[in-house]
Amino acid sequence: MSVIAWSWILMVFFIGLMLYLGYAGMKKTKNADDFATARSSYGPIALGLAVCATTASGSTFMGIPGTAYTSGFPSLWYPMIYPIGIYGGMLLTAKMVKQMGDKFSNRTIPEIVGERFNSEFLRVGLALLSLLLIFYIVSQLVAAALMFQTMMGLSYQAGLWLTAIVLGIYLVLGGSHSDILTDAVQGFLMLIIAVMITVMFFTGFGVDGGVSAINDAITAKNPQGGWDTLFIEGHNTYGSAWLVFLILIAHIPFGVLPHIGNKFFALKNGKQMKVFLSFCIVGGALLPMMALGGLLGAAVIPGTLESADAVIPALFVEVFPPFAAALMAVVVLSAILSTGDGLVVSFSQIFANDLYRKTIAKNNPDKEKVERNSLIIGRVSVVACLVLGIILAYNPPQSLAMFLWIGVGGMVSGLAGPLAIGALWKRANKEGAITSFCVGVISYAVLYMGWIPGLEAITNPFAASGYSILVASAVMVVVTLLTKPMSQEFIDNIYGSEVIVPDSKTISQ
Incomplete structure (x- = not known):
């Protein structure tokens, strides 16, 4: 049978499995808190797989290999650097997020920040800023549609609708439980393939002459793309060591973006945090090695691809028999869905939790009604988010890796100061956090959009984010030191010690 025929057979099985896991998630979802957080329900390995899968988006399996395909070896700076930033950021913040989430029944990252600084402005401001994640959602839909187009012969638009329908069904059913259950399975598949791609690259699989031939093929297409080139002169992302450093800075707050940070609530026990984070770091270092597939594809695939982001599916078709190539397509879809579903759930909670439950209905004495309405709003928002995503994705962007940023x-520019510094520094106060949030967001918009007369826009989003984070963090420290500390009683309440309660859930006191 052909690749397309095998792809359909395996994809039907895979989609059926995802829908079954969505049903399993529905059985675990009894209320709005279950839908939003799956609180204290999963062990460190299952949740670690889910977090690795969520972090490694469709960009990791398509956009980053696509960049490697066109730019060569210097583009490996990104897959080497970003896991250090992301998982380093998690090490700084995960314990506080889990601890506060359990104690105060917080459901979202904006709610955590608002609670940490006793600020409605920060909670609502971050919730509204989270609406920007629709661009991230769009990039996942685009990646899935391209995969369906390459591997299954569907039109791009049909691939968009199929992706959105599958996501919509299992997320409406089970929310965060469905998200974590499906992501754990997807993460397991993704790790296997990332290891395979790494082995294929270092053995020169499919290339006469091994790794040296890969380098020769890349330099033939791009003279500045060889393995003896550290930086590409004039490149706005890989042009210097400073630009690479800004990639690291830009990713430190990434690990607590709403769709990733809210998974910390689902860890069964706060004492499992070390095992959980250790597993995340190992898995998170392996998955970006998919970039090596882009380098291998430059040598294996004759000619030039119309879309560089499709290099991994195209490589599978070129070097594997039909069944194996189709199986790889399932893994690529896993990477896309595992990030897309987390994004959609967190996006839905902007409306269900941050705007409705914590703002519009915060004084409503009928808490049961508020919870019922919050669950309904969450499910409706899932559908609305996916419809909006389809509309925005109908004309695909040129580069997924850049578009999502x-x-x-x-x-990340608005979140860095209040959450990263606020998690580590007890002295950090409301005035510093609010100022840092505003400065971070405004500076990113000004730098990226080029709103300063006479100053050219910084089109590299990593650089714009990195500069904004550095400025916002400095402002956070300075303003905090110049203003009154928060009360010791308040700080002791926030940073209370952890205990194990009879039902085995970890809370703070």
Whole structure:
């Protein structure tokens, strides 16, 4: 049978499995808190797989290999650097997020920040800023549609609708439980393939002459792409060591973006945090090695691809028999869905939790009604988010890796000071956090959009984010030191010690 025929058979099985896991998630979802957080329900390995899968988006399996395909070896800076930033950021913040989430029944990252600084402005401001993540959602839909187009012969638009329908069904059913259950399975498949791609690259699989031949093929297409070139002169992302350093800075707050940070609530026990984070770090270092597939594809695939982001599916078709190539397509879809579903759930909670439950209905004495309405709003928002995503994705962007950072850059710039510094520094106060949030968001918009007369826009979103984070963090420290500390009683309440309660859930006191 052909690749397309095998792809349909395996994809039907895979989609059926995802829908079954969505049903399993529905059985675990009894209320709005279950839908939003799956609180204290999963062990460190299952949740670690889910977090690795969520972090490694469709960009990791398509956009980053696509960049490697066109730019060569210097583009490996990104897959080497970003896991250090992301998982380093998790090490700084995960314990506080889990601890506060359990104690105060927080459901979202904006709610955590608002609670940490006793600030409605920060909670609502971050919730509204989270709307920018729609660009990240769009990039996942585009990646899935391209995969369906390459591997299954569907039109791009049909691939968009199929992706959105599958996501919509299992997320409406089970929310965060469905998200984590499906992501754990997807993460397991993704790790296997990342290891395979790494082995294929270092053995020169499919290339006469091994790794040296890969380098020769890349330099033939791009003279500055060889393995003896550290930086590409004039490149706005890989042009210097400073630009690479800004990639690291830009990713430190990434690990607590709403769709990733909210998974910390689902860890069964706060004492499992070390095992959980250790597993995440190992898995998170392996998955970006998919970039090596882009380098291998430059040598294996004759000619030039119309879309560089499709290099991994195209490589599978070129070097594997039909069944194996189709199986790889399932893994690529896993990477896309595992990030897309987390994004959609967190996006839905902007409306269900941050705007409705914590703002519009915060004084409503009928808490049961508020919870019922919050669950309904969450499910309706899932559908609305996916419809909006389809509309925005109908004309695909040129580069997925860059497009998703339109929204992510603004989010990390506003989040860095209040959450990263606020998690580590007890002296950090409301005035410093609010100022840092505003400065971070405004500076990112000004730098990325080029709103300063006479100053050219910084089109590299990592650089714009990195500069904004550095400025916002400095402002956070300075303003905090110049203003009154928060009360010791308040700080002791926030940073209370952890205990194990009879039902085995970890809370703070």
